[in-house]
Amino acid sequence: MASPNALTPQSEDFPRWYQDVVAKAEMADNGPVRGTMVIRPYGYAIWERIQSEIDARIKRTGAQNAYFPLFIPESYLSKEAEHVEGFSPELAVVTHAGGEKLAEPIVVRPTSETVIGEFMAKWIQSYRDLPLLLNQWANVVRWELRPRLFLRSSEFLWQEGHTAHATLEDARAYATRIQVEVYNAFLEEVLAVPTYIGIKPPSERFAGAINTLTCEGMMRDGKALQMATSHELGQNFARAFDILYQSEGGASELCYTTSWGASTRLVGGLIMAHGDDQGLIVPPALAPIQAVVIGVRDEPEVNEACEHVRAQLEDAGVRVVLDAGRGSFGRRVTDWEIKGVPLRVDVGPRDLKEGVVSVTRRDTSAKISWPVAGVGGEASSLLASMQRDLFERARVWRDSHTTEVGSLAQAIEAAQNGFAKLPWSLVGPSDEAALKDQALTVRCLQRADGTIPTSDLEEDLVCLVAKSY
RNA sequence: CGGGCUGUAGCGCAGCUUGGUAGCGCGCUGCGUUCGGGACGCAGAGGUCCCGGGUUCAAAUCCCGGCAGCCCGACCA
Missing domain, CATH: 3.40.50.800 (Anticodon-binding domain)
Incomplete structure (x- = not known):
């Protein structure tokens, strides 16, 4: 006896299938305020497994956990011009508290570069204090117009790492290490999701960063999902918050900072990367119940x-x-x-x-x-072998949904269902706008051999174009 | 913020045209029989019909005004 489908089949309506899985696997519910999310015990158990796996890898790189406040003075955000511009539309701002109108509005953190920068400035005196490697597990708020459980909610949970270094090279090496040894390793070893790892084009960079590294995964509906990012912030935040250290030679120098995060979105990625018409498929290494x-x-x-x-x-x-x-x-x-x-x-x-x-x-x-x-x-x-098989299945899926093309027109065609890979030199600024009209974006840039470039200005880069969440 | 749609039990919906005892499926509770791929019987519980006003002997139903949500077009972990 074949049982009738408990869920909407993926092929019929993928978004509906996703909602059905979230509801029927008892992972989450919508909260009372639009865009908020109640994470149910089974969903939270999965998140806790994600947390512990990522946390262990973060600590292996030398970072320590700490906690910074939810409330941030609005003036902090304004200190970094690009940063405030990037986040303004998504901010939730507290104007009243204690029954009175506040003299200065308080922002609910959308990310913590600013507060943490302020305290780094206070704690760092000498080159001996560097690198300073911090991480926090927290909730953040980014007001969303189109919320979807786990993938995009107005409040979400994540870890955000923040580090300060003496040199550009050291900061870059650390941001890269996080992307490779923490995020990509977790994604491949635990979540069983193969990724394309690279850097964002300038248009997709984090607000205030000089470079953003990303891991892009392929979902079962042929859309890409940004799984985790790390950012080289250069001296932008150091300059805005006076994060200075005294060098061996006695000179006062600006630090180079980084930030990096992975969120509850990963739960959405898990669902969409492995799920089938019978529901969720949780890789054994991750599964709270194996x-x-x-x-x-x-x-x-x-x-x-x-x-x-x-x-x-x-x-x-x-x-x-x-x-x-x-x-x-x-x-x-x-x-x-x-x-x-x-x-x-x-x-x-x-x-x-x-x-x-x-x-x-x-x-x-x-x-x-x-x-x-x-x-x-x-x-x-x-x-153990299921873990390998799931990764292999996902790798075959990703590879079979990646098409190398030689023109923008071909890319638009190929990216309707998967990644289109083409030379970055073929995509000019006006072409990115043309892609956007087709609901497509450049997900990341790679070197021809698949390794991570240090800059979008390197020669002979390739880019991956796709629809995305 | 522009266009389309919907508000009735926990969820999904019918009823509205033509005003007259608020219904169906799933789920839930109890008892019994079941259990090798979504079991069945019997008995139950559960409702400010989104809100406010109006018309009427009488409004879920008709009229007016609100509010909320969903889908599609401009931003994002």
Whole structure:
């Protein structure tokens, strides 16, 4: 018996499919204020896994966590001209507090370069204080006209790193290291999403940056998603906030700063990069629940066996839950499929008679039978290979949705469904406007060998054009 | 901010033309039978019909005025 679709099929209406998944996998709800988001326990569990994986990688680069305030004096924003211009349309501003009109309005942080810059200026005296490597996990507010759960909400959660360095080279090396060793490594190893890693064209740069690095992923509908960015801020913020240090020679020098962030948008990326018509598919390395043990019948022997299997999986280091009894078998299967749990372990009377369990992997629906005694080891190795298979599947998807072209017209055609790759020299400023008319943007610039350029002015760069979120 | 549409149970909707006891599906509660791919029976709970005004013996329904939301066109992690 084929079960009817619990979700709108992707091919019928992808945005609708996305909303269905978010709702039925119990990931999030809309908040009462338009554009706000309530993250439900299952969605938050996924976010916590993202957090811990990224946090560990950030700490490996030497940065330390700290916390800066939600409220920022409006005057701070104005100190960096491009920065304020870039963010003004999205700001939420507090004009009244404590029952009175405020003398100076307070901005709810859209990002924290300004406050953190102010304190860096205070804390940095000498070249011995550099580099200063900070990170914070926080919420930020950017007022959105077209909100979508996880992908674009007026308030969202993220980490934002902020660093100060003595030299341009050091700052650049660090921003690059974050992009490669933290973001791209996380995306490939944990989220199983292959990316194109490169720099943004000047038109797409962060407000106030001299260079923005990005990882661009390909979703199942052929649209690109910016997964994480890091910015070289040059001396722009150092100049605005007097972030100065005394060099070995005794001279007063301006620092070079960086900032970098990854947000709850990654949850949206997870959904759209791997999901299918049955729902979410969560890569094992990320999954808060890697396996679910389902009792086919609510009988004492079955329940006992389920608990035994669950304990074995747990002992093998598998994040596992037991689902016995509640509701019909088919219903429970569907519910866990929508949530994207990698492995389903069915335990029923037929299996018990043979001393086995029936295992179904979420990504391929392939069914396997394992002797009960070997469940722990089998699960661990299957989860590991599923992780590789998911990445490989996503890589094939991305590659098959990347077309090398030789003209802007061909790029517009090819980018209707995926990335169009063409020489950056073929795209002039007026061409970017032409792309925009087609709802297309230059997602990133790369060297011909796929490595990250240090500037958009390098020779022989290629660019990737796509529709995007 | 311009154009199109919608506000009725938690969700999705019908009812409105032609005014007269507020309905359907899903979900929810209880009991029982079920359980190897979204089970079924019986019994229930749940409503300021977006708000305000008007017409009328009587308004979810007709009229006027608000408000809110959705979709499409200018910004963005």
